[in-house]
Amino acid sequence: MSVLATITHFIAEEGGVSVDSEGIVTHSAFWPETAEIIYGGLASIIIFVLLAKFAGPALKKGLSGRTDKIQKELDSAANDKAAALTEAATVRQAKGDIGAERARLLAEAAAQAESLVADFDTRLEAEIADLHTRAAADIETAKGRQSDELRAEISRLSSAAAERAVAESIDDATHQQLIEAFIQKAGSMAGSASV
Amino acid sequence: MNDARIEGYAKALFEIARAEGSLDEVEDELFRFARSYESSDALRNALTDDMIPAAKRQAIVEDLLGGKATPTTTQLVSMVVGSGRGSDLPAIIDILVARASSSKNLEVAEARTAVPLTPDQEDRLRAALANATGKQVNLKVVVDPSVLGGIIATVGDTVIDGSVRTRLDQLKARL
Numbered sequence: 001m002s003v004l005a006t007i008t009h010f011i012a013e014e015g016g017v018s019v020d021s022e023g024i025v026t027h028s029a030f031w032p033e034t035a036e037i038i039y040g041g042l043a044s045i046i047i048f049v050l051l052a053k054f055a056g057p058a059l060k061k062g063l064s065g066r067t068d069k070i071q072k073e074l075d076s077a078a079n080d081k082a083a084a085l086t087e088a089a090t091v092r093q094a095k096g097d098i099g100a101e102r103a104r105l106l107a108e109a110a111a112q113a114e115s116l117v118a119d120f121d122t123r124l125e126a127e128i129a130d131l132h133t134r135a136a137a138d139i140e141t142a143k144g145r146q147s148d149e150l151r152a153e154i155s156r157l158s159s160a161a162a163e164r165a166v167a168e169s170i171d172d173a174t175h176q177q178l179i180e181a182f183i184q185k186a187g188s189m190a191g192s193a194s195v
Numbered sequence: 196m197n198d199a200r201i202e203g204y205a206k207a208l209f210e211i212a213r214a215e216g217s218l219d220e221v222e223d224e225l226f227r228f229a230r231s232y233e234s235s236d237a238l239r240n241a242l243t244d245d246m247i248p249a250a251k252r253q254a255i256v257e258d259l260l261g262g263k264a265t266p267t268t269t270q271l272v273s274m275v276v277g278s279g280r281g282s283d284l285p286a287i288i289d290i291l292v293a294r295a296s297s298s299k300n301l302e303v304a305e306a307r308t309a310v311p312l313t314p315d316q317e318d319r320l321r322a323a324l325a326n327a328t329g330k331q332v333n334l335k336v337v338v339d340p341s342v343l344g345g346i347i348a349t350v351g352d353t354v355i356d357g358s359v360r361t362r363l364d365q366l367k368a369r370l
Contacts, residue, residue, distance in 0.1 A: 159367040163343070166359055170344045175310045178345040182357035183316065186348065187323035189355070 201283055205290035208271050212291075213298075215267045222295040223335070224268040228260065229288040230337045242281035249277045296333040304332035304350045307339040307358070324348055327355065 032040070170178075212221040232238055241247065241255055253273040260269040275284055296303045304324045306312070312320065321334040328350045344359035 155367060159363065162366065163363050166363060167343055170309075170359065172310070175344055178357070178359065179308065179310075179312065179316055179320075182346040182348075182355075183319050183323045185357060186320070186327045186355055189323075189327035 201286050202290060204275060204280060204283070204287045205294060208275075208287065209291050209294050211271060212267060212295075217265055217267055218295055218298075220265055221268050221271070222292050224260075224264040225271065225288045226292050226335050227337075228264070228268070228272060229285040233285055234339070239282075242276050242284070245279070249279065252281065253277045292333070292335070299333070300331060301333040302328065302330040302350055304328075304334045304348060305337060306334060306349075307337045307342050307347045309338070309340055309342045309344050309359075311338050312336050320346070320348070324350055324355075328353060 031037075208225075209218070209222075212218045215221070232242070238259075242252055244252075253276055256273045256276050257269055260272060272284070275281065275287060280287070293303055304321070306320060306324075317334060317336060321332055324332050324334065330350065332350055342358045342360050343363065345357040346355075347358045347361070348355040
């Protein structure tokens with residue numbers, strides 16, 4: 001077969017129609033018939049036009065709404081991010097504040113502790129001084145008491161000794177002298193008796 | 196015992212003694228017994244112990260005073276002790292003595308001495324106290340060894356103290 005015949009045969013095969021040697025027409029396995037292509041194309045065009053006319057706006061509106069929604073979500077995400085950043089800044093600031101507050105409280109506690117220690121030292125010194133004073137006073141009191149007790153004991157012993165000595169030294173003559181002296185003394189009072 | 200009951204007993208004893216015609220002697224004996232009662236814990240405990248029957252207490256009184264005091268004195272003390280008023284005996288007797296003295300316009304004068312006084316000393320002391328107080332006195336002498344020496348005389352509220360005991364106490368106070 002010549003080259004030309006081969007191309008023609010190929011085109012014919014590509015056109016979907018082949019004709020065998022007996023004149024039997026066989027449709028292409030790939031290509032529809034021309035009329036079908038025309039009708040199908042027109043129908044497709046009509047469908048596309050109808051879709052463009054009736055479904056297009058809704059589709060467009062849907063796409064637009066989805067775009068808006070996505071945009072809103074993006075905006076919301078941006079806002080959330082901004083809020084989060086703000087919150088993070090606040091937290092960081094608060095953290096800084098907490099640190100400062102902690103430092104302030106620690107400083108205050110240290111100052112109070114120092115003050116308490118100083119106050120305690122002062123009171124302790126005063127108490128020790130007071131104890132010293134009271135101890136000294138107690139010692140003096142004890143000395144005085146012992147002295148008083150000693151004096152009382154000496155007095156008691158002296159009195160007992162004097163009484164015994166007097167009792168032993170008073171004989172009958174002395175008794176009579178004392179009685180006579182009393183009678184004379186009472187007799188001389190003359191209405192001026194005193195207790 | 197309340198004062199009214201003590202007064203009642205004293206008045207009763209006084210009337211009995213006066214009716215018996217031995218008031219002076221009885222009141223003098225009662226006075227001495229009262230002073231002995233005050234100075235003796237054993238006697239005081241025996242005559243005031245409720246655990247001892249009244250008859251036993253009266254027997255003690257009669258043993259003590261029998262033959263040493265007039266029967267009237269013994270019976271009066273026995274009566275008071277038997278009635279359970281032994282603890283009020285000194286108060287009853289003091290009122291009786293004051294009443295007896297008052298009936299004779301006398302003031303009771305108590306003289307405490309370490310040794311007994313002679314009758315002459317009692318007369319002179321009576322006169323001296325009358326001179327000192329301006330009142331006639333019914334002298335009651337109490338021998339009290341704790342006086343040590345001298346006399347402590349009490350006439351009513353007046354006390355004349357010339358005792359060695361008081362001088363020793365003053366010395367002790369100064370010490």
